Amino acid sequence: MSTAEATFHVFRGEAPDSENGSENGSGENLGEFQEYKVPVEEGMVVLDAMHYIQGTDSPDLAVRWNCKAAKCGSCSAEINGKPRLLCKQRMDDLPLDEPIVVSPIKAFPLIKDLVTDVSWNYKMNAAIPPFEPKEEDTDKWEVFEDDVVRPQEFRKCIECFLCQDVCHVLRNHDRKDEFAGPRFMVRLASLDMHPMDARNDRVKYIKEEAGIGLCNITKCCTEVCPEDIKITDNAIIPMKERVVDEFYDPVMKLLRGMGLAHKK
Ligand code: SF4
Ligand code: SF4
Numbered sequence: 001m002s003t004a005e006a007t008f009h010v011f012r013g014e015a016p017d018s019e020n021g022s023e024n025g026s027g028e029n030l031g032e033f034q035e036y037k038v039p040v041e042e043g044m045v046v047l048d049a050m051h052y053i054q055g056t057d058s059p060d061l062a063v064r065w066n067c068k069a070a071k072c073g074s075c076s077a078e079i080n081g082k083p084r085l086l087c088k089q090r091m092d093d094l095p096l097d098e099p100i101v102v103s104p105i106k107a108f109p110l111i112k113d114l115v116t117d118v119s120w121n122y123k124m125n126a127a128i129p130p131f132e133p134k135e136e137d138t139d140k141w142e143v144f145e146d147d148v149v150r151p152q153e154f155r156k157c158i159e160c161f162l163c164q165d166v167c168h169v170l171r172n173h174d175r176k177d178e179f180a181g182p183r184f185m186v187r188l189a190s191l192d193m194h195p196m197d198a199r200n201d202r203v204k205y206i207k208e209e210a211g212i213g214l215c216n217i218t219k220c221c222t223e224v225c226p227e228d229i230k231i232t233d234n235a236i237i238p239m240k241e242r243v244v245d246e247f248y249d250p251v252m253k254l255l256r257g258m259g260l261a262h263k264k
């Protein structure tokens, strides 16, 4: 039974060349906010409200979603200016006495309404040096539980790119040419911390290609992660330490040269 009514201000707009997305990131100036009234039901999430709008006033409202269970990462948007999953944001956690503003994520080019072009992330992902197993027989691999648990946290990532959206290096300074962003620091950490990974060029990649030096550990990415991955504390800071060890610590350099220090 309907208990209340919410007012939504939903961004409506389209990039001129919507196949490639707008070049201006957020799509500001490409559209405007439209007001909708939506009856609020018990247990409702913001994605339900977008579906209500599609089913009533605006069947052409573009919104990307798949699972409605906070697991596919496709319904990322901004709710009252905060990066959120539309399917995870409960209506009863929002103030209903003022309009709820729903807009597309700002760090990536607009395609239409709430849908953005996040394909840059897939190109970045493909460029990452892959896992390379140690040469010994996999049947004989012996690993400590702690070494498995550590990178396991990073495997929870659902690629929602909310961390990419909130990171000021990508969002405000648009340094996609020099910084991979927190999502890929998580992936790089999961590979580099794997106890059976044999690659020795990944730390160089993290420094020079992924641009970890541009992260100033503001922790905004950690705050928005819907999987509660401790992006900064558990991925980025240890990776920064590995970069320092490998490139700037003369003692570690000496020990490595003598075969007495290993990255894992
Ligand atoms: S901690 Fe680093 S990666 Fe995360 S939002 Fe801040 S600058 Fe970006
Ligand atoms: S690390 Fe968290 S916020 Fe970033 S893409 Fe993965 S699940 Fe989303």
Ligand code: FES
Pocket (backbone or CB within 6 Å): 064, 065, 066, 067, 068, 069, 070, 071, 072, 073, 074, 075, 076, 085, 086, 087, 088
């Ligand atoms: S619809 Fe899959 S995460 Fe929201």
